[in-house]
Amino acid sequence: MTDDLRDEVHAAARRARVAANDLVLATRERKDAALLEMAAALRTRAPEVLDANAKDIEAGRAAGLAEGLIDRLTLTEARIGGVARGLETVAGLPDPIGEVLRGSTLPNGLELRQVRVPMGVVGMVYEARPNVTVDAAGLALKSGNAALLRGSSSAEHSNTALVAILRDALEAVGLPADAVQLLPCHDRASVTHLITARGLVDLVIPRGGAGLIDAVVRQATVPTIETGVGNVHVYVDASADLDMAQRIVLNSKTRRTSVCNAAESLLVHEAVADEFLPRIITALRQADVTIHGDERFAQDPRVVPATDEDWDTEYLSLDLAARVVESLDQAVEHIAEHGSGHTEAIVTDDVRAARTFTARVDAAAVMVNASTAFTDGAEFGMGAEIGISTQKLHARGPMGLAELTSSKWVAWGEGHVRATS
Structure with a gap:
C-alpha cells in the first residue's frame, strides 16, 4: 500500500x-x-x-x-x-x-x-x-x-x-x-x-x-x-492611550480566535496597571474571554491564575494569558522567551518606545498602535497569502x-x- x-x-x-x-x-x-x-x-x-x-x-x-x-x-x-x-x-x-x-x-x-x-x-x-x-x-x-x-x-x-x-x-x-x-x-x-x-x-x-x-x-x-504558529502578544506601554489599547486588545483577541494572528498574550506596563486592568478585564469578560493572569491580574476573582504553560500556549480560543511587566525591557524579554516570531504589537504614545520595540522584537511583523489582525496577505495588499513565514531565509511574514x-x-x-x- x-x-x-x-x-x-x-x-x-x-x-x-x-x-x-x-x-x-x-x-x-x-x-x-x-x-x-x-x-x-x-x-x-x-x-x-x-x-x-x-x-x-x-x-x-x-x-x-x-x-x-x-x-x-x-x-x-x-x-x-x-x-x-x-x-x-x-x-x-x-x-x-x-x-x-x-x-x-x-x-x-x-x-x-x-x-x-x-x-x-x-x-x-x-x-x-x-x-x-x-x-x-x-x-x-x-x-x-x-x-x-x-x-x-x-x-x-x-x-x-x-x-x-x-x-x-x-x-x-x-x-x-x-x-x-x-x-x-x-x-x-x-x-x-x-x-x-x-x-x-x-x-x-x-x-x-x-x-x-x-x-x-x-x-x-x-x-x-x-x-507560523502564532503565540502573539499585545504590549500596553506606560504611555499608551488606554481607550486605543482596549480597542486593539479586543480586536486582536476576539475578531477571530482560530487564526494565527490572534493575540494569545497581553502584557501591561505596571505604570498603567491600576487604571487599565479593571477596564480590560471587564471588557474581555464581556466578550467571554477567559483570562489566565499572573498574580497582579489574578487579584481580580474573574481571572484564572496562570500556569507556566499558559505563556507558551497558542489557544486558538477565547482564552488569553495576561501579565503585568515592570518595563518595556521586561516585555521584550518575555516575548523573546515565549513568542513564536509571528506578530507582536505595542500600544504607545512614546515614539522612542515604539522604535525600541520594533528594533528589538524578533518577529515577522511588528504592529505599532494597530491590531495584530492586520498580519494577513490580503490586508498587506497581496490579494491572498499562501502562509505566514516565521523563518528568516528567503521569505518572512505573509x-x-x-x-x-x-x-x-x-x-x-x-x-x-x-x-x-
Whole structure:
C-alpha cells in the first residue's frame, strides 16, 4: 500500500512538472483569465461547495473537533465570496515573472539581468481551512507554479469540490488542469512521500498546527518554508492611550480566535496597571474571554491564575494569558522567551518606545498602535497569502506572489568569450 501511495504521489508530481513547464510560457493575460474564471466558477458553483463543506462539518463535530478547528473548516457564502475576491485581486496584481531584480552592462559589453522565475512545483501541507486550497492554487498559478495540495481528511469533501472547480476553470482557458492537484489525505504517508520527493518537488510549505509544521520541517528533504504558529502578544506601554489599547486588545483577541494572528498574550506596563486592568478585564469578560493572569491580574476573582504553560500556549480560543511587566525591557524579554516570531504589537504614545520595540522584537511583523489582525496577505495588499513565514531565509511574514518565486541570471552577449588565464 505504501509503495502504491508513493507511486501515486510521485506520478502527481511528474504531472505537475509537465504543467509547470507549460506555465513558464503562459502570458499574464492567460493566467489572469484563469484566475477570473476560477472566481466566477466559485460563485456559480458555491452550492456544490457548501454541500460538500456541510459533510465535513458534520463529520468534524461527530469526531469531536474543537470549535476553533470547526471555525477554520467552515465555509459560508460570504467566505466563498471572500476567496473569490482574493483571486480577482491576485489577477489585478503585477505578474512577478520576468521582473528584473537587478542588472548591469559590464565594461566588456555583456548584459546581465537577474530576473524572477517560478519555483516550479510547490507542495502545500495544511490542516482544515479549505480556503487555503483556493489561495494556494491562485497564488501558485499567478507566480507560474504548479500546486500539489495535501489537505487534511477533515476537509476532504470541501477540498475535492474546490479543486474540481479550479481544474475546470484552468481547462476552460486552455491551461493544464494538472497545475492544481489534490493529493490523497487519509494516510499520513502521503505527506512523507511529498516532502521527500526531492527532484520532483521544488518547495514544500506546511501550514497548520505546531505538530504538523515541526514534523514537516524535520522530516523533509525537499526545501521547506516554516510557517507560523502564532503565540502573539499585545504590549500596553506606560504611555499608551488606554481607550486605543482596549480597542486593539479586543480586536486582536476576539475578531477571530482560530487564526494565527490572534493575540494569545497581553502584557501591561505596571505604570498603567491600576487604571487599565479593571477596564480590560471587564471588557474581555464581556466578550467571554477567559483570562489566565499572573498574580497582579489574578487579584481580580474573574481571572484564572496562570500556569507556566499558559505563556507558551497558542489557544486558538477565547482564552488569553495576561501579565503585568515592570518595563518595556521586561516585555521584550518575555516575548523573546515565549513568542513564536509571528506578530507582536505595542500600544504607545512614546515614539522612542515604539522604535525600541520594533528594533528589538524578533518577529515577522511588528504592529505599532494597530491590531495584530492586520498580519494577513490580503490586508498587506497581496490579494491572498499562501502562509505566514516565521523563518528568516528567503521569505518572512505573509507570503504572496514574490515569495513564491526564485531568480536566475541571464547574460546576453555578442560572441563573448572569456580570456584564458
